[in-house]
Amino acid sequence: MATQYKLPFQLDNPELLHFDSFVNNEWVQASKGGRFEVLDPGTGIAWASCPTNTVEDVPRAVEAAHAAFEKYKKVTPRQRAQWLLKWDTLIRENRNDLAKLLTHETGKPLAEAYGEIDYSTGFTWWFAGEAERIHGGISVPAVPGRRVFTVKQPIGVAAALVPWNFPMAMILRKAGAALAAGCTMVIKPSPETPITTLALMHLAQKAGFPPGVLNVLTTDLENTPSLSEALCKHPLVKKVTFTGSTRVGKLIASHCAEGLKKVTLELGGNCPFIVFDDANLDQALDQLMALKWRHAGQACITANRIYVQAGIYDKFAEMLKERTSKIVVGHGAAEGTTMGPLTTPRGIAKAANQVEDAKRLGAKVILGGNEIKDKGGYFFEPTIITDMKQEMLISREETFAPIAALYKFETEEEAVKLANDTSMGLASYAFTKNIDRMWRMLENLEAGMIGMNTGNSSAAESPFGGIKESGYGKESGKEVAVNEYLITKTGTLTLEDHY
Numbered sequence: 001m002a003t004q005y006k007l008p009f010q011l012d013n014p015e016l017l018h019f020d021s022f023v024n025n026e027w028v029q030a031s032k033g034g035r036f037e038v039l040d041p042g043t044g045i046a047w048a049s050c051p052t053n054t055v056e057d058v059p060r061a062v063e064a065a066h067a068a069f070e071k072y073k074k075v076t077p078r079q080r081a082q083w084l085l086k087w088d089t090l091i092r093e094n095r096n097d098l099a100k101l102l103t104h105e106t107g108k109p110l111a112e113a114y115g116e117i118d119y120s121t122g123f124t125w126w127f128a129g130e131a132e133r134i135h136g137g138i139s140v141p142a143v144p145g146r147r148v149f150t151v152k153q154p155i156g157v158a159a160a161l162v163p164w165n166f167p168m169a170m171i172l173r174k175a176g177a178a179l180a181a182g183c184t185m186v187i188k189p190s191p192e193t194p195i196t197t198l199a200l201m202h203l204a205q206k207a208g209f210p211p212g213v214l215n216v217l218t219t220d221l222e223n224t225p226s227l228s229e230a231l232c233k234h235p236l237v238k239k240v241t242f243t244g245s246t247r248v249g250k251l252i253a254s255h256c257a258e259g260l261k262k263v264t265l266e267l268g269g270n271c272p273f274i275v276f277d278d279a280n281l282d283q284a285l286d287q288l289m290a291l292k293w294r295h296a297g298q299a300c301i302t303a304n305r306i307y308v309q310a311g312i313y314d315k316f317a318e319m320l321k322e323r324t325s326k327i328v329v330g331h332g333a334a335e336g337t338t339m340g341p342l343t344t345p346r347g348i349a350k351a352a353n354q355v356e357d358a359k360r361l362g363a364k365v366i367l368g369g370n371e372i373k374d375k376g377g378y379f380f381e382p383t384i385i386t387d388m389k390q391e392m393l394i395s396r397e398e399t400f401a402p403i404a405a406l407y408k409f410e411t412e413e414e415a416v417k418l419a420n421d422t423s424m425g426l427a428s429y430a431f432t433k434n435i436d437r438m439w440r441m442l443e444n445l446e447a448g449m450i451g452m453n454t455g456n457s458s459a460a461e462s463p464f465g466g467i468k469e470s471g472y473g474k475e476s477g478k479e480v481a482v483n484e485y486l487i488t489k490t491g492t493l494t495l496e497d498h499y
Ligand SMILES: NC(=O)c1ccc[n+]([C@@H]2O[C@H](COP(=O)([O-])OP(=O)(O)OC[C@H]3O[C@@H](n4cnc5c(N)ncnc54)[C@H](O)[C@@H]3O)[C@@H](O)[C@H]2O)c1
Pocket: 161, 162, 163, 164, 165, 166, 188, 189, 190, 191, 224, 225, 226, 228, 229, 243, 244, 245, 246, 248, 249, 251, 265, 266, 267, 268, 269, 299, 300, 301, 398, 400, 426, 466
């Protein structure tokens, strides 16, 4: 469908732009004909619209994915790998254009958009390699004359429900594993970020994936819960992979319980970042600057609670303030911008509420603390708060905004106790030059991923996933991620006249 909106950018390859849903390799409208707008968070202005699919549109997409699965499951792993590699190449070739789409949907600065694309192609590359390395096993059991073996088979149609903060990375992390395993997929992107997803579909089609292997149902905020529920409950959907908040993750798990669907849940974080007084402060600060301010604090693995040992607390806070003051907030596509807007206006309201709560309970705002109202989009000042206490809101819920909250601690035992005092368990970070202590951190911190003198642990080759209320299942990494899309079948063979 031709767009009535004015595009705020130009693409080298305008063919990438699609504004309709994608089912069975065709660009389609929603059955009821409705559309919703896609806004640039840096201006608040709509620049595109997409079909508002509803529950009525779910069967068409799932049935297309199922018909495709019947053929795709028999495609050789090498062929799957070749299609994945071709997709990977096309994404890399369209890097400049995709970065513009990401920036205008999420708000993140162009440099970060490039970073997301490079991170994302790690997944297409990695899972192309994994496709041919899926294998079962064989064993000789205690009973004579028997052999027991396992074969791995793709589970079926997978539904992927993805968030808006890393729309490309989250889709390729899921689709890469599913396609390598031999599954087909129906993707529901967030209402904020459908255009990047549709551009990826354009490239998947060009890469040669057959019709129905990948499908996208776009929809708005209002129809998201019902459409997602219908996808989870459709009998032909055998696997659901969800990335998003813990609140919604619990709903998804309950929808899937009915059909006993296999589920992967990558949910919220509330990640502690611990700096001991024997840490290399410059190293800790470099890592914190990159981790905390990445996408204006809108990453699940961001440092939500920063615990600093008493002896270095004041110095660390000052050093952080000095570096943070140099951040340039602006439109993600503007030259010189180092921090963009929040992606949604909901994020601004939540951040403002958390700052007010911390101030009321005795914390000090040493930098920022306010919404920026004169820039047009959804901007919030990079904010540093000291004298944080466990009873404050930020200790219990993710900020998902550019707020660095600093807590003081005295001993290692206290730091571990405070760090683990959360229902979440996605990632934890520790900075110390004491190797014994570092090992204790790895074993004692309750999280699925531990950053040891690093704030950057996400990579295609590392298993990604949380524990506690941060979810279950792993994405990326060797074997574990592809296994999420496979079933294991056990064969038992009796042999005559055999030991
Ligand atoms: N662990 C991870 O890998 C990871 C990665 C990115 C984001 N997250 C988490 O996601 C959250 C931020 O993203 P968000 O605000 O888009 O999360 P969200 O839970 O609101 O939305 C995630 C997805 O679910 C959809 N959704 C929203 N309400 C729904 C409902 N009632 N039923 C079904 N689907 C629904 C959204 O449209 C989106 O596609 C944060 O909590 C963050 O930590 C986690």
